[in-house]
Amino acid sequence: MTYTQLLNETITLYCEEKYLEAYSFLTENYKEVQGNMAQIYNFRYAIASKAGLYEEAIKLMKEAILEKGHWYSYSYLQGDEDLDALRSHELFHQLCDICKKREELAVKQSLPQLKLVEPSHQQKAYPLVIGLHGNEENMAIAEYYWKNFKEKGYLLALPQSSEIKFDGGYYWNDIEKGYKELGSHYTTIVENFKVQQENVILGGFSSGARVSLYFALHSKVKIKGLILIAPWLPEIEQWLPLLGRLKETKVYIVCGEDDVDCLSETEALVKALEQTQIDYIYEKVAHLGHDFPIDFNTYIEKILTFTRESTCSPHI
Structure with a gap:
C-alpha cells in the first residue's frame, strides 16, 4: 500500500460515513507506508473526533503538536467541522495558538x-x-x-x-x-x-x-x-x-x-x-x-x- 492509497481509502470510508471504520483502517495501516506523518496525524485526530472518540482525538492532537512538533493551518483548525466537538476543550485552543505561531514563521521562511x-x-x-x-x-x-x-x-x-x-x-x-x-x-x-x-x-x-x-x-x-x-x-x-x-x-x-x-x-x-x-x-x-x-x-x-x-x- 502506498501513502496516497492509504489516504484515498480512508477518505472513501469517511465519505461513506463509516467514521469508526475509517479511523481503525488508518490507525492499523499508517505505520506500513512512507509519507507525511503530520498529515496522517491530522487525518487520525479529525476522523476520531468525527467518530465520537473525543478524548482520543485531543490526545492525538497533543501528541502531534506538542510531542512531534507538527503544525496545521490556523484557519483550517478554526473552520473544520470535524473538529467542532473539540472546541469546548481548553487544550484545543492552546494547540491552535501554537500552530498559528508556527504557521506564521513557516510561511515567512518558506523557500523553493x-x-x-x-x-x-x-x-x-x-x-x-x-x-x-x-x-x-x-x-x-x-x-x-x-x-x-x-x-x-x-x-x-x-x-x-x-x-x-x-x-x-x-x-x-x-x-x-x-x-x-x-x-x-x-x-x-x-x-x-x-x-x-x-x-x-x-x-x-x-x-x-x-x-x-x-x-x-x-x-x-x-x-x-x-x-x-x-x-x-x-x-x-x-x-x-x-x-x-x-x-x-x-x-x-x-x-x-x-x-x-x-x-x-x-x-x-x-x-x-x-x-x-x-x-x-x-x-x-x-x-x-x-x-x-x-x-x-x-x-x-x-x-x-x-x-x-x-x-x-x-x-x-
Whole structure:
C-alpha cells in the first residue's frame, strides 16, 4: 500500500460515513507506508473526533503538536467541522495558538527547495528527469515514486514548492509562481551539472502535472518527454490551443478510471493531443483512483522506450 492509497481509502470510508471504520483502517495501516506523518496525524485526530472518540482525538492532537512538533493551518483548525466537538476543550485552543505561531514563521521562511539525486554511475553528461510532487505533498514523497529513474542512469531532480499550507504539506496553487520556481530550478541544475539538455524528461503528479504541462507549453526549455500522472487540469480548455508547442515532445499520461477529480479533463487533453497529432501514450488504469499505479516502476521502462523512439502511434 502506498501513502496516497492509504489516504484515498480512508477518505472513501469517511465519505461513506463509516467514521469508526475509517479511523481503525488508518490507525492499523499508517505505520506500513512512507509519507507525511503530520498529515496522517491530522487525518487520525479529525476522523476520531468525527467518530465520537473525543478524548482520543485531543490526545492525538497533543501528541502531534506538542510531542512531534507538527503544525496545521490556523484557519483550517478554526473552520473544520470535524473538529467542532473539540472546541469546548481548553487544550484545543492552546494547540491552535501554537500552530498559528508556527504557521506564521513557516510561511515567512518558506523557500523553493530542490533535491538532486545522482545515478550510481558517473557519466560525462546526465539525462535529466524532473519529478514534481502533488498538493499536500513534498519532495520526499515524490522521491518514493520517481527514484527508479536514477537506476536508469538519469539525474533525478525533485523540486518542492514554496507554498506551504501545513507541516510538510506543499501546494502548487499559484501556477505562475510554480512556473518561475521550476525555471529557476532548471537553471540551477544546468549550471551545476553536465546535463544532456536534449534529453530532459519532466513530470508530475496531480497539481505537479499541471505545473509540468504549463511549463512545457510556455518555457523555452526543450522537453523531450512529459509525464503526467493523474493530472489535475482545471484550465485545460484554455490551454488546448497551445498544444502545438508540444510537437517535439513525447507525452505519456496515466490516469485511473476511478479518478473522479481528473479523468474528464485528462481525456479532454488526450482528445486534443490526438487532433493536434502530438505523439502520446495514454494509460487509463482500471480500478485506480487519484493515485500513482501501484506498479508504477513497471511503467518506467515503457516511458523511456517511448521517449527514445523517433515516432510513435498514439494509443489508449
